[in-house]
Structure formats: C-alpha cells, structure tokens
Amino acid sequence: MEQANEQPKRQFVNFAFFKTCPEWRELPEAERERGKAEFAQVVKAHSERFPILPYTLVGARGDCDFMLWRISYRLEDFRDMQAELNGTGLGAYLETPYYYLAMTRRSIYLDPVHPEHDEDRTRIIPGKKAYLFVYPFVKTREWYALSKEERQKMMNEHIIVGNKYPSVRLNTTYSYGLDDQEFVVAFETDKPQDFLDLVMELRETQASRYTKLDTPTFTCIAGKIEEVLDSLAKTPKKEALAHA
Numbered sequence: 001m002e003q004a005n006e007q008p009k010r011q012f013v014n015f016a017f018f019k020t021c022p023e024w025r026e027l028p029e030a031e032r033e034r035g036k037a038e039f040a041q042v043v044k045a046h047s048e049r050f051p052i053l054p055y056t057l058v059g060a061r062g063d064c065d066f067m068l069w070r071i072s073y074r075l076e077d078f079r080d081m082q083a084e085l086n087g088t089g090l091g092a093y094l095e096t097p098y099y100y101l102a103m104t105r106r107s108i109y110l111d112p113v114h115p116e117h118d119e120d121r122t123r124i125i126p127g128k129k130a131y132l133f134v135y136p137f138v139k140t141r142e143w144y145a146l147s148k149e150e151r152q153k154m155m156n157e158h159i160i161v162g163n164k165y166p167s168v169r170l171n172t173t174y175s176y177g178l179d180d181q182e183f184v185v186a187f188e189t190d191k192p193q194d195f196l197d198l199v200m201e202l203r204e205t206q207a208s209r210y211t212k213l214d215t216p217t218f219t220c221i222a223g224k225i226e227e228v229l230d231s232l233a234k235t236p237k238k239e240a241l242a243h244a
Contacts, residue, residue: 009073009122010073010103010104010105010122011071011072011073011103011104011122011123011124012071012072012073012074012075012077012078012101012102012103013069013070013071013101013102013103013104013124013173013184014068014069014070014071014072014078014099014100014101014102015067015068015069015070015098015099015100015134015184015186015218016067016068016070016078016082016096016099017057017064017066017067017096017097017098017099017218018064018065018066018067018068018094018095018096019063019064019065019094019095019096019097020065020090020093020094020232020233021093021094021095023093024090024093024094024232024233025232025233027093029235031089032090032233034089035088035089035090035091035092035093036089036090036226036229036230036232038088038089038090038091039085039088039089039090039091039225039229040225040226040229042081042084042085042088043068043081043085043225044225046077046080046081046084049072049077050070050071050072050073050074050077051069051070051071051072051124051126052068052069052070052071052081053068053069053126053128053132053222054066054067054068054069054222054223054224054225054227054228055067055068055069055132055220055221055222055223055228056220056221056223056227056228056231057218057219057220057221058231058232059231060218060219060220060221061218061219063097064097064098064218065231065232066228066229066231066232067134067218067220069126069132069134069186071124071126078101090229098216098218100134100136100175100179100181100184101175101178101179102173102174102175102178102179102183102184103173103174103175103178104122104123104124104173104174105122105174106122107172108148109151109152109155109159110152124171124173126171126188127169127188128188128222129169129188129189129190129222130189130190130221130222131188131189131190131192131195131219131220131221131222132186132187132188132218132220132222133186133187133189133192133195133217133218133219133220134184134185134186134187134217134218134220135184135185135214135215135216135217135218136175136180136181136183136184136213136214136215136216137181137182137183137184137185137211137213137214138181138182138183138211138212138213138214139182139210139211139212140210140211140212142210143210146210151207154205154206154207154210155207157205157206157207158202158205158207161198161201161202161205162198162202164198164201165194165195165197165198167189167190167191167194168187168188168189168191168194168195168198169187169188169189170185170186170187171185171186171187171188172185173185173186181213192219
C-alpha cells in the first residue's frame with residue numbers, strides 16, 4: 001500500500017496506428033495468413049505482461065487500418081514489442097502513420113459534481129467498450145496565461161457537460177515533453193451517438209475557445225487481435241463471386 005507522502009506510480013500509454021501497404025494484399029492468401037498469425041502471437045505474448053487492446057479502423061478511416069492501445073509502467077515494453085512486430089511477416093508490410101505517446105497523472109482540476117473522480121487517475125483500467133474515439137489535443141498559450149481560478153471555472157462547465165453522458169468514459173493522458181501534443185484523449189463507449197452529442201455540446205463551452213488542436217480524430221472498433229487482423233482483407237465467398 002502506498003504511503004501518504006509517496007507519489008503514485010504512473011503509466012506510459014501508447015496509441016499505435018498501423019496501415020497495411022497495398023503490396024501485402026497482393027501476396028498469396030497463405031502467406032498473408034502466416035504473417036497475421038505471427039503478428040497475433042506477438043501481441044498475445046506481450047499481453048501477458050501489460051494491457052494491449054486491439055481495434056480496427058477499416059471502414060471508419062482511410063489512412064490507417066488498425067490500432068493497438070498499449071499501457072505499461074515501462075517505456076521499454078513498447079520498444080521491445082514493436083521490434084518483434086516489425087520482424088513478423090505482416091510487420092514487413094506495415095506503416096505507422098500515427099503513433100502517440102503519453103503518461104497518466106492526476107488532473108489539476110476538481111470535479112464539482114463527482115469529487116470521487118479526482119482521487120487517482122494515474123492508472124488506466126480500460127472498460128472494454130465496443131468503440132474508442134481517440135485524438136491528440138493541444139491548448140492555446142493564452143489558456144496557460146489565465147489564472148488557475150479562471151481555468152477551473154471554465155473546466156467546471158466542461159466537466160458538468162461531460163457528466164451528462166455517463167455512457168461515455170474519458171481517459172485523459174499527458175504528453176508534455178514526451179510527444180508533439182499536450183494530451184491524448186480516449187473516449188470509451190457503446191453508444192457512438194452519445195459521443196457525437198457530447199462533442200457537439202462541448203463546442204459551446206467557454207473552454208473550447210482555447211483549443212488549438214483536436215485532430216485527427218480516430219473512430220476505433222474493438223475486437224480480438226485475430227478479428228482485427230482479419231478485417232484487413234477477406235477473400236470474397238464463392239457464392240458472392242458466382243452472382244457478380
């Protein structure tokens with residue numbers, strides 16, 4: 001148990017987005033299947049040591065095909081796993097157009113509605129919802145010039161709006177000095193319509209005036225690693241070809 005004067009251990013968080021090269025889809029089906037099996041085996045082996053959640057973006061976004069949400073207390077875990085993924089048959093045909101690194105930490109803003117939320121946000125426990133919405137986030141420099149009281153007042157409004165959508169769970173991670181953005185936010189939900197309505201309502205809050213960057217936005221569909229990799233390409237069924 002942590003002592004009162006000790007800082008809680010914080011996690012590294014990585015969102016790795018992958019895109020398959022067109023040449024991979026030209027390979028014989030058996031070779032593609034071997035590459036996917038090798039890739040899946042690496043994911044499963046490392047999942048025994050730290051959380052890894054796979055998601056597909058096929059059909060939702062054109063510039064990346066799938067994503068691995070990885071959470072670990074060691075930055076070296078991401079390095080070691082990525083090296084093994086690169087050595088698989090599938091890894092040879094993958095690009096990483098987006099790759100975000102962040103860490104957990106306690107928020108400096110208090111929740112006026114649910115103060116119990118402020119206790120400890122240094123550990124992410126994914127809810128394993130059907131959908132995940134991810135984007136990098138940067139505030140304007142004018143935001144940081146405001147007093148702590150002014151920022152808290154605007155964040156109160158922001159938090160109250162968020163609490164109106166209990167089906168949407170927010171995971172905020174911090175990238176200051178680690179990556180190009182300041183935050184990476186990940187919203188878990190089973191109801192995409194609630195997330196859309198939440199974002200629309202947040203646009204009307206005062207804090208939104210101080211947003212500098214909140215794109216690209218990724219709509220991710222959860223699945224087992226085998227399901228996610230199978231979404232990359234499927235051979236049409238013979239019945240479908242017969243009626244083409």
